[in-house]
Amino acid sequence: MGIRTVEITDDMIRLGQFLKLAGLAEDGGQAKSLIEEEEVTVNGRVETRRGAQLRDGDVVAVGEEKARLVTA
Template sequence: MTRIDFELDRDYVELNQLLKLTGLCDSGGQGKQIVASGAVYVDGQQELRKTCKIHAGQIVRLEDVEIRVVSA
């Protein structure tokens, strides 16, 4: 499994934007499609809300990639 530490420099980041900012997709729109497909998990639970607010301390998983969101 690949792990990515994402430093959050604000209160939250929207899930589709997180996928874009970490390089897992090319655009926010593509991020929305990935979330809608049911492939994204937040803290172990499937997440279907495309603009779900992700805060520091949460873990996002897409296939074999784990994104740990940490405070900047």
């Protein structure tokens, strides 16, 4: 499975918001659960902070699904 690209207009976005925007989580509750259950990686490392700040080029994965953050 390839990595989808998700574009934002700001310099950064928080992990919980990005999971929803990228379609990796249906809503904030699911995003929180995925993060708490250590099912989310950022650039290959498990991330447990919902408010972690993502920047241009970061790759977020949940299982086999991956999304790369790109700033406009």
